[in-house]
Amino acid sequence: MKTRGYWLTSADRFLVEIAATLAARFKNGELKHGHVSVMISLLGKLGFSPRERGALNLPTRTI
Numbered sequence: 303m304k305t306r307g308y309w310l311t312s313a314d315r316f317l318v319e320i321a322a323t324l325a326a327r328f329k330n331g332e333l334k335h336g337h338v339s340v341m342i343s344l345l346g347k348l349g350f351s352p353r354e355r356g357a358l359n360l361p362t363r364t365i
Contacts, residue, residue: 309349309360321345 310318324341327333346354
């Protein structure tokens with residue numbers, strides 16, 4: 303069962319791949335400050351921030 307990103311569809315695949323690549327580089331300490339901002343912005347567009355998730359009118363789920 304999906305617990306995170308359950309609202310994403312195959313149309314989001316490309317953006318998810320970019321976000322995953324940036325997240326991996328972030329964890330390895332390879333991202334510069336500007337790229338971290340890009341990653342945060344992208345995650346928001348995918349609905350991974352409280353504000354954006356609220357705008358998507360998604361049902362709430364707990365972790």
